[in-house]
Amino acid sequence: MTAHPEPPRAAADPTAAGDRVAHPRDPEGAAAPDAGVGAPLVTLAQSRIGIPVQVHAVTGDDDLARRLDDQGLWPGAAVELITTALGGDPLLFRLHGYRLALRRDEAARVTTVPLADPGREPGA
Amino acid sequence: MTANSVGQSDPASATARPHSVTVALVGRPNAGKTSLLMHLTGTQQRPVNFPGTSVERAEGRVRMGSATLRVVDLPGVVSLQAQSRDERVTVDYLRGDGEAQPDVLCAVLDAGKLVIELRLLQQLRQLGRPVVVALTKLDVAARAGMPVDTDALQRALGLPLCVVDGFRGKGAEELRTVLLATAGAAAAAVGDDAAAARVARAAPVDGARRTWTDRIDAVLLHKALGPLALGLVMLAMFQLVFAAAEPFVALVEDGQSLVADALRGLLPDGALQSFVVDGLVHGLGSVLVFVPQIALLIGLVAVLEGSGYMARAVFLLDRLLRKVGLTGRSFVPLTSSFACAIPGILASRIITDERDRLATIVTAPLMSCSARLPVYVVLLAAFFEPWAAGLLLFGLYLLGPVTAAGVALLLRKSVLRGGRSPLAMEMPVYQRPSLRVVWLQVWSAVRQFLVTAGTVILVATVVVWALGYFPRSAEVTARYDAAVAAVADGEGAEAQRDQLRARERAELLEQSWLATLGKAVQPVFAPAGFDWRHTVGVLAAFPARELVVPTLATLHSLGDVEADPEAPDPGLTAALRNATDARGRPTMNGLVALAMMAFFALCSQCAGTLAAIRRETHSWRWPLFTFGYMTVLAWAVAVGIYQIGSLLGYGLSG
Numbered sequence: 034m035t036a037h038p039e040p041p042r043a044a045a046d047p048t049a050a051g052d053r054v055a056h057p058r059d060p061e062g063a064a065a066p067d068a069g070v071g072a073p074l075v076t077l078a079q080s081r082i083g084i085p086v087q088v089h090a091v092t093g094d095d096d097l098a099r100r101l102d103d104q105g106l107w108p109g110a111a112v113e114l115i116t117t118a119l120g121g122d123p124l125l126f127r128l129h130g131y132r133l134a135l136r137r138d139e140a141a142r143v144t145t146v147p148l149a150d151p152g153r154e155p156g157a
Numbered sequence: 158m159t160a161n162s163v164g165q166s167d168p169a170s171a172t173a174r175p176h177s178v179t180v181a182l183v184g185r186p187n188a189g190k191t192s193l194l195m196h197l198t199g200t201q202q203r204p205v206n207f208p209g210t211s212v213e214r215a216e217g218r219v220r221m222g223s224a225t226l227r228v229v230d231l232p233g234v235v236s237l238q239a240q241s242r243d244e245r246v247t248v249d250y251l252r253g254d255g256e257a258q259p260d261v262l263c264a265v266l267d268a269g270k271l272v273i274e275l276r277l278l279q280q281l282r283q284l285g286r287p288v289v290v291a292l293t294k295l296d297v298a299a300r301a302g303m304p305v306d307t308d309a310l311q312r313a314l315g316l317p318l319c320v321v322d323g324f325r326g327k328g329a330e331e332l333r334t335v336l337l338a339t340a341g342a343a344a345a346a347v348g349d350d351a352a353a354a355r356v357a358r359a360a361p362v363d364g365a366r367r368t369w370t371d372r373i374d375a376v377l378l379h380k381a382l383g384p385l386a387l388g389l390v391m392l393a394m395f396q397l398v399f400a401a402a403e404p405f406v407a408l409v410e411d412g413q414s415l416v417a418d419a420l421r422g423l424l425p426d427g428a429l430q431s432f433v434v435d436g437l438v439h440g441l442g443s444v445l446v447f448v449p450q451i452a453l454l455i456g457l458v459a460v461l462e463g464s465g466y467m468a469r470a471v472f473l474l475d476r477l478l479r480k481v482g483l484t485g486r487s488f489v490p491l492t493s494s495f496a497c498a499i500p501g502i503l504a505s506r507i508i509t510d511e512r513d514r515l516a517t518i519v520t521a522p523l524m525s526c527s528a529r530l531p532v533y534v535v536l537l538a539a540f541f542e543p544w545a546a547g548l549l550l551f552g553l554y555l556l557g558p559v560t561a562a563g564v565a566l567l568l569r570k571s572v573l574r575g576g577r578s579p580l581a582m583e584m585p586v587y588q589r590p591s592l593r594v595v596w597l598q599v600w601s602a603v604r605q606f607l608v609t610a611g612t613v614i615l616v617a618t619v620v621v622w623a624l625g626y627f628p629r630s631a632e633v634t635a636r637y638d639a640a641v642a643a644v645a646d647g648e649g650a651e652a653q654r655d656q657l658r659a660r661e662r663a664e665l666l667e668q669s670w671l672a673t674l675g676k677a678v679q680p681v682f683a684p685a686g687f688d689w690r691h692t693v694g695v696l697a698a699f700p701a702r703e704l705v706v707p708t709l710a711t712l713h714s715l716g717d718v719e720a721d722p723e724a725p726d727p728g729l730t731a732a733l734r735n736a737t738d739a740r741g742r743p744t745m746n747g748l749v750a751l752a753m754m755a756f757f758a759l760c761s762q763c764a765g766t767l768a769a770i771r772r773e774t775h776s777w778r779w780p781l782f783t784f785g786y787m788t789v790l791a792w793a794v795a796v797g798i799y800q801i802g803s804l805l806g807y808g809l810s811g
Contacts, residue, residue, distance in 0.1 A: 101581060
């Protein structure tokens with residue numbers, strides 16, 4: 034194991050969304066929110082405390098991607114950073130009414146877009 | 158062990174009873190499954206191994222009219238895509254791999270986070286079994302500003318649904334009836350998940366009310382206060398374990414000497430008496446004496462786990478543990494290992510990545526378990542001032558984790574390179590731990606310790622006894638018999654006879670196979686300053702380290718010395734201080750004691766631990782590796798301490 038480098042600042046090859054894990058969609062069938070043409074995708078690792086974002090996609094197709102999916106990081110899910118541990122890693126998020134701890138490199142696997150209407154659950 | 162050894166109403170023997178229904182409790186971690194099991198089946202739970210594995214599950218059964226409800230509590234899963242060992246056995250069981258598929262699945266769902274819970278339910282529906290939903294923590298959800306409309310949810314799901322209070326057990330009665338009625342019903346159909354999701358929708362992410370958990374986390378996960386609080390919690394935990402276990406340890410020891418004395422009176426002098434008293438009873442006592450500390454520490458860990466705090470500890474320590482080649486989840490196994498490495502090694506199953514798990518397993522025995530304490534206490538009391546003894550004891554306890562960090566790092570950079578367990582861990586809401594769940598965990602750990610240690614340590618103790626007892630020299634026995642008979646009655650006669658008998662024991666031990674072996678091996682330990690008697694003690698401690706104190710005591714002609722951590726025998730401490738070799742030079746001083754303590758802190762001297770590693774890794778490779786590296790490391794550190802100390806002028810000849 035090596036010390037993990039800082040997550041890529043803009044993980045954001047928009048085509049990355051193409052190889053995201055195949056999974057059953059959000060129960061209501063919400064598609065991945067459109068990031069907008071040319072809008073930069075930021076990862077969950079770049080979230081700021083108290084500012085909710087919306088999941089765009091989980092990149093990659095491996096055990097970790099499946100685990101992130103199992104833990105509720107579906108396209109459209111609203112996620113908010115609560116706090117981080119000393120040194121900024123791991124991070125604690127709130128989503129679907131529960132709390133989830135992710136390492137910084139795990140959170141970097143999740144691309145996000147700004148939450149359009151912060152007052153409502155996306156897709157409602 | 159198979160499930161059939163558990164009871165009479167397993168499917169195989171179900172013909173004897175009219176009707177037996179097996180229910181599996183499935184849910185995400187922290188859903189309250191174990192607590193629900195208690196309420197469903199009363200006090201009739203027992204830990205049972207999954208067939209062919211050493212992973213345990215709790216099972217309970219309850220009679221309902223002519224039927225028997227058998228309820229199986231499975232380790233928590235986040236999905237049916239298993240990643241850790243715990244998850245794999247759960248998923249195998251649910252799919253009917255290895256034993257009969259359960260008749261009914263009871264999905265235990267936490268109302269506080271229904272959206273994510275429904276995801277698991279969706280997968281459970283596809284297993285081809287009837288599903289009943291048990292909805293827990295409805296009150297928590299309401300308090301967090303996310304009330305659940307249970308009628309609408311039931312309509313949307315199209316499944317039987319019961320609301321249960323996991324803590325008080327309200328609703329368990331109804332759930333039992335529903336579970337029994339659902340057995341034999343058609344498999345759960347795929348429901349209207351979209352409708353259910355609409356009912357379950359969590360409150361907006363920033364609209365949820367600030368709960369108690371948020372307020373407590375503001376302190377316990379605070380950048381400065383959080384680590385401080387963790388340190389205080391750990392400190393308090395160890396203080397409590399040592400302080401509170403003491404009376405129970407004394408009780409076990411008193412009981413042991415009571416039984417030993419009684420048997421000594423009943424059996425004739427000779428090999429049989431010595432075998433039963435010094436071999437069996439002593440072996441049994443040396444196993445039981447650890448139960449109080451193990452039960453207490455595991456109980457406290459279970460309380461912290463049940464309250465939700467352990468997940469916070471993992472969160473706070475993950476970065477640090479990752480730096481040294483472990484993972485945040487190694488924290489609980491390593492903490493348990495301070496009581497005994499056996500439950501610690503078994504607790505490593507929660508670690509997903511095999512390399513992380515192996516690194517945790519082979520470093521767990523480096524933590525100073527309760528069996529090392531008596532050695533430290535005797536040697537510290539003999540050679541150090543109280544203030545220095547306290548500091549050194551702390552240092553010896555610190556030696557474990559520090560060495561473990563180095564070893565884990567080396568392993569993860571060499572043979573165990575690559576791979577890493579994800580954290581991706583739910584942080585549960587704080588709650589009052591259920592004492593019955595805590596008790597179940599304690600009993601499970603104690604049972605695992607007794608099964609492993611009870612067999613292996615007992616056998617090892619008897620073998621060491623035999624090596625130390627045979628061959629008996631008739632000449633020595635006759636000589637001392639005559640000497641004892643020659644003691645004139647009068648004041649002090651009894652003490653004089655005891656002294657003679659003790660010297661006889663020492664002389665016999667000196668001629669035993671164990672001593673022959675010790676003298677042969679002594680050159681290996683000479684660079685660490687050990688004389689042949691210390692070497693015999695070290696060798697006797699290899700199967701189980703608790704044997705060292707009594708062995709050293711016998712060799713120093715003291716007869717029976719109890720390994721009491723609180724009150725080290727003044728006779729032994731004085732004898733160790735005053736022991737001399739054939740030419741009258743002292744054989745031990747503070748430096749030798751320090752080298753010896755470091756040796757005991759690092760050496761792998763527990764057959765039970767190695768047996769547990771063998772079982773958990775399914776190969777001889779890792780137990781042999783653990784034994785090898787710890788023994789070499791212990792020897793090297795002991796030699797290093799003695800040699801450097803000698804250069805500084807603290808050696809025996811100096």
